[in-house]
Amino acid sequence: MIKRHLEDKIRSALATNSSVALMGPRQVGKTTLAINIADTIPSVYLDLENRNDLQKTQDIEAFHTANSDKLIILDEV
Numbered sequence: 126m127i128k129r130h131l132e133d134k135i136r137s138a139l140a141t142n143s144s145v146a147l148m149g150p151r152q153v154g155k156t157t158l159a160i161n162i163a164d165t166i167p168s169v170y171l172d173l174e175n176r177n178d179l180q181k182t183q184d185i186e187a188f189h190t191a192n193s194d195k196l197i198i199l200d201e202v
Contacts (some may be wrong), residue, residue, distance in 0.1 A: 132158060139196065159198050170195035 138145045146195065147155040163170055169192050171178040181188055182197065182199075 131163065132145060158198055159200065163196060163198055166196055167194060168198060170198045170200065172200045174201040 135145060135147070139162075147159060149155055160170065160197070171181060172178050179200075
């Protein structure tokens with residue numbers, strides 16, 4: 126897998142910020158980058174275009190509390 130040049134910057138931002146947004150055109154590798162990072166640290170990935178994942182966010186406060194020790198990735202926001 127190709128290491129994206131932004132990966133280190135994102136990891137650094139995650140270490141000092143409570144949230145980080147990856148924004149850009151479709152099909153440039155945002156999801157792949159997020160999943161690569163998630164593979165190396167405790168995390169939970171939700172694709173908000175998936176009905177089951179979207180349902181998990183209906184009570185976002187409870188979801189956050191249950192996963193406060195993990196990186197929460199919300200894709201397709």
